[in-house]
Amino acid sequence: MSLLTKKKVEKQISTWNEARSHMNNPRPQFQLQWESEIVEYVQFLWEKTQTWSKKGEPSKLGVNIPLLGPRFLPPSYLHVQKRSGGGAIEPTMQYLKPLNIVHLFYYPQLGQCPRCGSDKDTAWEGWTSKGARELHGLFCEEAALGTQLRCNRCRESSKGKTGGDAASGMVAAIEGYCFATTSAMYWKGWEHWRIPRGLPIFFYRCALTRDLFDLLVELRPSSTSAGLEERVRMLEYLEAVRARECQNNSKNTLGNYFNSGVTSGTCLQAFSEPDDALGYGDKSVSRDTITEVFIEFSTHTRQIESANYLKSLSAICASLDNTFKAANKATLTNKDGQKMKEIKGGILTVLNEGNEIISWRFCQTRTNAEIAELLLGLKHHHDVLGLPQPKMVVADNCCHIRGAVASAMPETEAKLDVWHFSASAIAADISGAILKTHAEHGRPAEYWDRGEQEQCLLAAFDKWAEKGVWSAAAQKVHQEQLKHVRKGCLERSDQHLRSDGSHVEGMHKGWNLLQHAQPSGIVMLSALGHDFVLRRNIRVAFSRRQMTPFVKFTHGSHHIQLSNHVTKLYNGLREKGTQLLPLLPELPDVDSGETFGLVASDNATTFGGLLIKEETLDAKLAHDFEVHTDSFTGRTVDFATEASCGIMIEDWQIDPALLDQPAAQPLLLHTANGSVNVSSTKPPTNSMTASNNSVLAAKVTPPSPIKRKVICVGPAGTKTIDGYFSSGCLLTWYGEPPSAATEGGDPAVSSAGINNSITPDQRYMQKLPPEFSQDHPDHPVLPSTGINNSITPGHPLFLQGCPEGGDPAVSSAGINNSIAVAAGQTRSQRLFSIATGINPHSLTIQHSDEFYLFMNMRAEFKWLSYQMTSKRWVQATEEYNCHLVEKMGRSVIQKNPQALLHALGDIEPKLMNRIIKDEYTSKSNNETFWRYHCSVVPLVKEERGKKPRKVQTCSRCQTIMYPGAENSPLNHKRGYCADGVKQVSKSGEDLPPWPQPQGLFSEGRTFHPHAFLTAVQRVYERVFSQGPGEMDILEMEAFAKLLASRTEIREDGAVLFCLFTDIVVDSSTPRDRIVTHDGNQWLRINFLQQL
Structure with a gap:
């Protein structure tokens, strides 16, 4: 090394030491010496190959100059042995870390600005000022050193500050104009598979070698972060022990080998501890880093390629099922470590006949509405591919989901899978009654037709009944099986398709193996879900004899974006050349607008469609509201017509011209504190979900004395009851209510005393004002993703009646629909908020201020769970939110009624236990x-000579069951709740959700059809033409869920409600109202049939 080079090395070390003087992680001098010498070597190579003239070609290195790098390995003891003057055998030689150089000399593609993409206005300004960056490696820790790139174009744009990044063609997520090639900002726009081979992977808080990154991506799905941390640490400890062994062996064998005193005269030195920062310096990757790396990989790469592959698949026979065990791990964690389960509907998965997953999502509820949302997206997916919709959807609850399938895919049949049918019977005879031949050797099963299945099943049951095999419950199981057979649920129109549903059970095992026997959260489980779906699909597709050309090209690799990039690059080069080589297969690019995994659900964000979501406005649509091209379907949309298309045209034969007829009073949107004048608009379809719901833009107007509520339902052609009661937005108009009588005279009354003559054109359409079709270009509308729905005073939905300092984003139910990501949210809460449109903070009372306010209001208003009705819960929530805003300001996350309901249900047993134990110490x-809160509201009625009873809470209505003395009217009824519905169903049927309107059920045993039909009419009238009245929002939501879950619309237009098997029908019910169909008893709803 020349004297000039030594001075440069010393100057570089001095510069790095000065720049790192304030940092807490010191670096040993021998490592800095090693790195600075490499810098001089690379600088020499760069200058030797640099072009000094504009037209000249780059210089070439001579054959006598060694070309090393970009990964430099430190010298070993072999160099001491083989080179003259190699030095002494010292431990520092083993302490040196490999150095990765990130320089334009080795990677010419780095000369492009990561922000604007320019490669002409960039300049290189030397090495990074603070030296090398630490790298986590697989066997040992390493280092990476990069250079600084300055972009003059970005520098000038930063000075001018004119226009946005998007307008100037810049990447909005990247800031600045000077970038280090070892910084995360420089690589932010790069996919992991696009980073040049051999380069480390850089993140904000850490960096990894490519080998370690690939290992973590490959092994994390089948292991845990803690497990991988332990294994990598053991590998690095093993390498440290081998390094110590190498030193001792070298000292033993080479110490006497040389005659020179340099080596033989050096004394044996102690080897440092593995974690000594100034010695060996081992610090293996942590579990938190592994988690961050895998989530980063999933977010930027795996979710995209998994979704792209799903969009390329299709189905002729789809199998559908929910997995609940794995979904229970998708918890939300707050900053205090408390966990909440909001994914209560399981993981909904759809498989095709080839056993590939074609769609999946986390469901927040178990309603059919979320199934319909997924199937709508799947239907559009097939439309984009130019394929017909699936012929069959096979499920283990075919009759339950038939309405959802019919509403989303009218031409698709819902069938029962054979695995569940034969799982609880004598397998051979029962399956033989359904199947002619079983599936074997790649050949699908062959099915008997419906009539033959019924005969064979009856014969099989009678055969085993004579032998005394069946238990007492077998007759009921047999009757349930016969119902499916008579409905044709087990009949198959296409015998060549694999439709038994058994492969769904294998899919459950795959889901349940994610984080098996380990806790998890919604963020990691979502990332693992995308990875599982892609790996499984590629494995299944590659195992077939006849696979797609693209899957064959991947050779079973799940890195399909990299494979697709290779094919596109090759095909582009092939087109430029003259050689007649075959083109490589590419992955189809299907723009279906679907998203998978954790997605927003219109049903969940609007409480089954009964609550309106506030919307903001898209400036791109402000200029044209009346006519627009829908980005989802590609057709021309008239917004005024589309806003009411569900109650016009096909089902009710209403002329759209009625929308232009004048009305005496304007149509207004009702909220808790104000009113809003409505105009019809329709936003572009949200790519987050496959939803076709219309949304309404609005402006504030003064309130009027009379309020009437109306629903704008979903698209025309809906053939399930969900289309009437759970797919629209609640509105209110002001003015006199429409007359209940028809033009011809008095309304017709049915035999049950129910008015069945009300039609939508009388109750609704004739009252539409001209404002309904007017546009408001000053108020743009965003897609109804449910994201960032907070309302400001300048927003068109700002409520004039909201108290000063209050948050206007509160609906009439006291529900805060603002889900702006608040400070203090954990990663899982933030993901849940963005993906679903629901702020998890609104579902619980967490902070001490919220808790003390709740306790004080409980004491002031004497809240008792067994006295609280759903109407009182809504009023209590509104009052609570007002006090919360006054106390904590407008930025507070306001609460959902469920938050107060659960808080009271949790605190009352605790208070009663303190009373019983006489323990009041905080x-x-x-x-x-x-002591104050245990006494201010009487919870326990003391009886003389008797000990207080243990606290019991009803699992259905969550009220204290026995707050009073024995036989007290305050106590919970034995076996049924306050709405008359039984607590537990012995038959296993789903009970009606709490709370149902009074009078529908009594004593848990009797169902009253007259009260039920009256409630149907009352709900319809109050939703479409009147105010909420006595039936409040919670009762209406619960009743609508009951109605939607057990109602079917037949081909002849009959609307039938399925009666409960273990609940007796009121004997006064006219028999002509009850019909027997498919082995069940059904109640006719003539009122809805006329609609």
């Missing part, structure tokens, strides 16, 4: 707080 060693 954590601050004071009894004042608990």
